[in-house]
Amino acid sequence: MENQLFIHNTLTRTKEIFEAINPPFAGMYVCGPTVYGDPHLGHARPAITFDLVFRYLLHLGYKVRYVRNITDVGHLVADLDEGEDKIAVKARVEQLEPMEVAQYYADRYFIYMDALNVKRPSIEPRASGHMIEQILMVQKILDEGYAYEVNGSVYFDVEKYSKSYNYGKLSGRILEDLLANTRTLEGQDEKHNAADFALWKKAQPEHIMRWPSPWGDGFPGWHLECSAMSTKYLGDYFDIHGGGMDLLFPHHESEIAQCQAAIGHESVKYWLHNNMITINGQKMGKSLGNFITLDQFFTGTHASLQQAYSPMTIRFFILQAHYRSTLDFSNEALQAADKGLKKLLAGYETLGKLMPSPLAPLPEGEGRIADLQRSCYDAMNDDFNSPMVIASLFEGVRIINSAADKKEDLSSPELTGLKTIFDTFLFEILGIKEEKGGDNHEVVDGLMQLVLAIRQKSRETKDWGTSDQIRDALQKLKITVKDGKDGSAWNIE
Numbered sequence: 224m225e226n227q228l229f230i231h232n233t234l235t236r237t238k239e240i241f242e243a244i245n246p247p248f249a250g251m252y253v254c255g256p257t258v259y260g261d262p263h264l265g266h267a268r269p270a271i272t273f274d275l276v277f278r279y280l281l282h283l284g285y286k287v288r289y290v291r292n293i294t295d296v297g298h299l300v301a302d303l304d305e306g307e308d309k310i311a312v313k314a315r316v317e318q319l320e321p322m323e324v325a326q327y328y329a330d331r332y333f334i335y336m337d338a339l340n341v342k343r344p345s346i347e348p349r350a351s352g353h354m355i356e357q358i359l360m361v362q363k364i365l366d367e368g369y370a371y372e373v374n375g376s377v378y379f380d381v382e383k384y385s386k387s388y389n390y391g392k393l394s395g396r397i398l399e400d401l402l403a404n405t406r407t408l409e410g411q412d413e414k415h416n417a418a419d420f421a422l423w424k425k426a427q428p429e430h431i432m433r434w435p436s437p438w439g440d441g442f443p444g445w446h447l448e449c450s451a452m453s454t455k456y457l458g459d460y461f462d463i464h465g466g467g468m469d470l471l472f473p474h475h476e477s478e479i480a481q482c483q484a485a486i487g488h489e490s491v492k493y494w495l496h497n498n499m500i501t502i503n504g505q506k507m508g509k510s511l512g513n514f515i516t517l518d519q520f521f522t523g524t525h526a527s528l529q530q531a532y533s534p535m536t537i538r539f540f541i542l543q544a545h546y547r548s549t550l551d552f553s554n555e556a557l558q559a560a561d562k563g564l565k566k567l568l569a570g571y572e573t574l575g576k577l578m579p580s581p582l583a584p585l586p587e588g589e590g591r592i593a594d595l596q597r598s599c600y601d602a603m604n605d606d607f608n609s610p611m612v613i614a615s616l617f618e619g620v621r622i623i624n625s626a627a628d629k630k631e632d633l634s635s636p637e638l639t640g641l642k643t644i645f646d647t648f649l650f651e652i653l654g655i656k657e658e659k660g661g662d663n664h665e666v667v668d669g670l671m672q673l674v675l676a677i678r679q680k681s682r683e684t685k686d687w688g689t690s691d692q693i694r695d696a697l698q699k700l701k702i703t704v705k706d707g708k709d710g711s712a713w714n715i716e
């Protein structure tokens with residue numbers, strides 16, 4: 224039951240049974256970040272999506288090698304074949320070495336992915352560290368006759384390739400349309416066809432990121448690193464290649480063509496793509512300038528944010544949508560996610576306090592708790608349907624709360640079953656962790672007890688000035704105080 228996993232393959236546009244090429248091993252390659260800016264919400268979605276895939280494959284017992292690259296060279300502004308390197312632009316503006324920029328933002332990326340509880344991949348190769356592999360791949364494609372050299376640059380010959388293979392099979396693009404639609408660009412006269420793409424670019428004298436090659440000093444085309452590094456670490460035929468839907472074309476289409484041309488066959492069995500995060504219906508991205516960084520989310524320091532949102536709220540918000548659906552950002556949606564997550568965690572806490580009722584235990588694998596567990600597996604096996612898993616967890620909370628209210632009974636095996644469901648699905652697979660303020664939390668609690676004691680004393684002595692001052696200050700901080708028979712309780716809204 225647990226390993227009849229179906230995944231949606233973008234290449235065939237159908238859900239297929241996942242059958243690892245070489246079980247119990249599974250290889251997964253995911254396109255990682257281009258490190259030239261702070262990570263934003265658009266980075267969080269693919270990282271969390273493929274973290275979910277990684278975690279579930281591990282749970283099913285696969286020995287997963289997960290490779291996610293770091294693009295530190297070759298990704299040109301506006302994702303084109305001409306123009307400046309994104310990292311070189313940042314380096315020039317900030318007067319830094321390009322590798323200083325890449326190191327700085329790669330470190331920032333790790334900090335924020337760690338906060339989101341995204342597991343680190345097995346290997347995180349950098350494009351700049353794999354020049355020899357990339358040059359060898361260009362040479363192989365040249366030798367096979369699917370590329371040509373012009374003035375120290377090498378281009379992939381899409382028209383020649385299309386005589387034998389289907390360039391466009393992943394993205395559904397039609398070659399004739401590509402040739403007709405591509406705008407004429409400066410320097411494009413080097414290309415035989417507008418649809419051709421750069422494998423190697425000659426470095427102009429002012430270009431600071433350059434490496435020697437058989438064709439002169441230059442740098443690799445952006446699509447090349449993923450073909451070279453995925454096959455280096457996962458073999459020339461591996462299980463899963465993932466990335467955002469925005470990478471379907473031309474990036475992944477070109478990866479397929481490069482591998483087919485260099486190796487003689489395709490390198491990927493299943494292509495997985497997560498959909499995009501939109502903000503007011505518009506795509507988010509560094510290039511579009513409408514992005515909110517993760518730092519801004521965590522601290523609430525962006526004009527369009529009503530408050531700070533914790534890393535787990537962001538993670539839960541993303542997992543509440545299926546990875547192939549679009550996800551539209553709004554304060555309301557994030558606040559709802561925050562509320563929902565708190566409800567799940569509170570349910571888990573209540574579960575720990577429940578006492579079993581002396582019911583005769585059901586045979587293992589029977590009853591509503593066993594059904595609930597099965598529905599969680601069914602959801603994950605149906606192309607990683609995290610929103611359906613979350614719906615089942617809420618059903619679990621309903622049962623827990625109902626037992627806490629003494630409206631129904633739970634036997635000892637049922638309580639254990641519920642705990643297993645939460646431990647497995649909420650924490651291990653969805654990757655939620657409890658966010659406790661740690662030492663800070665204790666300090667805040669201690670201070671609040673002190674403030675409330677002063678407030679109580681001022682009321683007893685009818686010092687209304689002090690009591691009102693405390694009330695107003697707490698209101699400003701959105702702290703609500705509830706007075707009861709056993710003293711006062713406080714809560715941050």
Ligand SMILES: [Zn+2]
Nearest residue numbers: 254255449474
């Ligand atoms: Zn890639």
